Amino acid sequence: MAHLSEETLTLLALGEAGDPRSREHVAACPDCAAELASLQRVVRAGRAEAPAVTAPGPGVWAAIHAELGLSDEVAADPLAGSGDGARGHVPDDSTEDPTEDPTEDTAEDEAGRATGPADSAAADDGAGRGGATVVDLDARRRKPRRGVPYPLAAAAAAAALIVGGVSVWGAQRLGLEPEPTVLATAELEPLAGYTARGSAEVDERPDGSRQLVVRTDPADVDGFKEVWLLAPDAQRMVSIGVMAGDEGVFVLPENLDVGEFPVVDVSNEPIDGDPTHSGDSIVRGVLEV
Structure with a gap:
């Protein structure tokens, strides 16, 4: 028996x-x-309606503003005054009858399977399945698609990211926090056996804390890269942290005097359990105010 075509x-x-x-x-x-x-x-599934998206309440932006210490210029909720279409309601811009039952098509399909195709055909009066109106495909294609306004979607995504735990460094890159103040910079020059170069800077964040940002070219190391601040005579030093890649951001202790330890050093450290400097430095430079 030949089957029906697709x-x-x-x-x-x-x-x-x-x-x-x-x-x-x-x-x-x-x-x-x-x-x-x-x-x-x-x-x-293709005809199913998408659920409405609710915008975050005004308290979300207030919490974000307080947490990041933003200026008064951006204290106002970016979604305030944008109307029902931006706060808690997505406008219905379609031309569908508001009394229309969205499950009608599904019910018709279920009825068609319950009575069987042959019985449905017998009751077909030429207007469609079981007497139902034939779906106007062109009309459906012309209906505007429902969705969330772009500004609302962008603001909601930003709020979700921050409430979910975006770091201060990430917030700076997203443009949600003022740029930090650069206190000192250094050009990192390669030492014997290496060709990599780099840079370092000490930044003061809006909350008053300081961070050391170190960037280097890729370097062939047999262990891991560790960042140090050295005294000018290189006899005293403080370990700042380990670089996981070619860029690292480290929060500096409040009582650390960068003027006393102005030399930035990145070393190649073997995994030997010894916490002291290996003596094998990749790059080094002096911070200048």
Whole structure:
């Protein structure tokens, strides 16, 4: 027995009026019936309405503003005064009848499967499946798609990221916090056996804390890269932390006098359990105010 074509099954799944013989074939052919059921599930999923998205309340921005210590110029909630379309409600810009039951198509499909394709064909008056109106595909294509306004989506995403725990360094890169003040910079020059170069700077953040930002070219190391601040005679030093890659950001202790330890040093440290400097420096430079 020859099976129905994909085009015929697709039209049946969309609710288009079909040849009674096609419906009789589906009723008698398990393979075509299974294929039609699969296509109907796809159609129902494509017609399903997307859930409305609710914007964050005004307290979210107030918490963000206080946590990051932002200026008074950006104290106002960016979503305030933007209307119902931006706060707690997504406007319905479609032309659908508000009394229309969104489950109507699903109910029709279920009814069609319950009575069987052959019975549905018998009740078909030429207007569609079981007397239902044929779906106007062109009209559906012309309906505007529902969605969240771009400014709302962007603000909600930023709020979710910050509330979820974006670091201060990440907030700076997102432009949500004022740029830190550069207190000192250094050009890092390669030492014997290396060709990598780099840079370092001490920044003061809006909350008054300081951070050391170190960047280097890739270097071939047999262990890991550790950042140090050295006294000018290189006899005293403080370990600042380990670089996981070619850039590292380290919060400096409040009582650390950078003027007493102005030399930035990045060393190649073997994994030997010895916390002291290996004596194998990759780059080094002096911080200048």
